[in-house]
Amino acid sequence: MILPLAELHIHLEGSLEPETIFALASKNGIDLPYESVEELRAHYEFNNLQSFLDLFYANMAVLRTSEDFKEITTAYLNRAHASGVRHVELFFDPQAHIERGLSLSEVISGIRAGLEEAEQRWGVTHKLIACFWRHAPAASAMEILKMIVTENHAIDGIGLDSSELGFPPELFEEVFSYAREHGLHVVAHAGEEGPADYIRQALDVLKVERVDHGIRCMDDPELVARLVKEQMPLTxxxxSNVRLRAVETLADHPLPQMLEAGLKVSLHSDDPAYFGGYLDANISAVAEQFSLTVSDLATLARNSFEGSFLDEAARKSRLAEVDAWLALQLDTTRRD
Ligand SMILES: Nc1ncnc2[nH]cnc12
Ligand SMILES: [Zn+2]
Structure with missing residues (x-):
């Protein structure tokens, strides 16, 4: 039995593998500035978040049709299912695709078709979250959000992503308040590269239900105490943190201290095609680095379902699957 997990921090466009970038470019008649997959892959060395985002936004320009979105959603879900993912809350960047002339309906219908097929095939449940760019004006986010609401697009929540430093969450107060008023879930990237204060703003101004990354909270003990008290999920x-140099090496990652402090942490893949692996690779890497026990892994898995937007009944049944996994692991260990 594989450890059941909820993937709560995955950018669909970040699952675009180099081979798929080439295949879509060829299909859509787009010239890439690389001769081969190997040449493209050679650019996957990042100094910080921005150096990654520049390549990430350029590469996603190969996505041109609704079918392209369905194809990459299906490819991601095939891979995710194999790594134990039972529920996914998928991010996408609407501004990137609208800028290239696609309509919201084309993008969302393609993604939804892939999500629904995976639910029918494997029972992998889903939510879809539109992430707005913090480097773009809040007015652009608001315009698209109003379109989502008035045209009744199938979106479950909004997020905030892209360049962090210099773009504090408070710039998006109105956008998030409008989203909450219209029954959408709200999450935001905060404290990835940016300071602990951005996490506080995400909580106090945006009133998020979950913080994406949040690792920089460890610079601020008072904030850690609050996040623990509120049991605020941190994805x-x-x-990703290693590849974008938010931490120097995996050994320097604050995960053990975050767990020790009682923070509600779960593990995720962010942009798996760029950062060296899907959810299973992230889990194996930290399990090995920090000698995590099966109980630690069960806690991380439980936190992923508890931090999700699944309804109570579905969450309970997934938590029971985690308990069954742990019981099996403990039983196997006893017998060995
Ligand atoms: N790690 C990340 N941080 C901010 N925006 C992103 N968009 C895709 N990946 C991201
Ligand atoms: Zn992210």
């Missing part, structure tokens, strides 16, 4: 992405 931590260890391989």
């Amino acid at each position: 931590v992405c260890p391989l």
Whole structure:
């Protein structure tokens, strides 16, 4: 039995593998500035978040049709299912695709078709979260959000992503308040590269239900105490943090201290095609680095379902699956 997990921090466009970038470019008649997959892959060395985002936004320009979105959603879900994912809350960047002339309906219908097929095939449940760019004006986010609401697009929540430093969450107060008033879930990237104060703003101004990354909370003991008290879910992405140099090496990652402090941490893959692995790779890397026990892994898995937007009944049944996994592991250990 594989450890059942909820993947709560995955950017669909970050699952675009180099081979798929080439295949879509060829299909859509787009010239890439690389001769081969190997040449493209050679650019996957990042100094910080921005150096990654520049390549990430350029590469996603190969996505041109609703079918492209369905294809990459299906490819991601095939891979995720194999790594134990039973529920996914998928991010996508609407501004990137609308800028290229796609309509919201084309993008969302393609993604939804892939999500629904995976639910029918494997029972992998889903939510869809539109992430707004913090480097773009809040007015652009608001315009798209109003379109989502008035045209009744199938979106479950909104998030906030892209360049962090210099773009504090408070710039998006009105956008998040409008989203909450219209019954959408709200999450935001905060404290990935940016300071602990951005996490506080995400809580106090945006009133988020979950913080994406949040690792910089460890600079601020008072904030840690609050996050523990509120049991605020933090979606931590260890391989991303290493590749974007938010931490120097995996050994320097604050995950053990975050767990020790009682923070509600779960593990996720962020942009798996760029950072060296899907959810299973993230979990194996930290399990090995920090000698995590099966009980630690069960806690991380439980936190992923508790931090999700699943309804009570579905969450309970997934938590029972985690308990069954742990019982089996403990039983196997006893017999060995
Ligand atoms: N790690 C990350 N941080 C901010 N925005 C992103 N978009 C995709 N990946 C991201
Ligand atoms: Zn992210």
